Amino acid sequence: MQENFPQGWNPPRKVSREAMEGLRQLYHLDKNTFTTPVLAERFKISPEAVRRILKSNWEQPKEKRAKQAGKDRQHMKLNRLRDKLRERKEVEEILQAKHSRSERHSTWGVDNKDKLTFE
Structure with a gap:
């Protein structure tokens, strides 16, 4: 493991706690369908990150949740x-x-088609 990650584990793309929980639920729902590579592709993270998430049992404390x-x-x-x-x-x-448009175009009792003529 030290050979693969000499500076330690720092994934380029991180997922939220909710996404991690969803990932775990999908995996436990059907392990044959939702394999590590499939989950990595769906969540757009590395297979190593998926493996670490599935391996981890850490949960946020109830009070904090x-x-x-x-x-x-x-x-x-x-x-x-x-x-x-x-x-x-x-x-x-x-x-x-x-309202302002209607005030500009017409006044009460006057129609645009009316014409005033004197004979």
């Missing part, structure tokens, strides 16, 4: 609120543009 899940929920809420606010502003801009 719960704290991270709370943060994730908060971020999702903020993103939803931001999206709603952005949509509301877009609708207001569209309605204002439509």
Whole structure:
């Protein structure tokens, strides 16, 4: 192992904890279908990284996982609120543009096709 990685293990592409957990679940679901090379190709990481992930039994402590899940929920809420606010502003801009356009083009009781003639 020391020969293969003289500076130590530092993969060029790293995956999230959720991706690691998904990789493990796929492998345990069907070991014949989801082999190391297949998982390496799907997750776009080296086969050595897949081997190390599958070999590792490390799990994040429950408290830290719960704290991270709370943060994730908060971020999702903020993103939803931001999206709603952005949509509301877009609708207001569209309605204002439509309203200002209608004010410019017509006034009450006057039609563009009407012609005033004196005889």
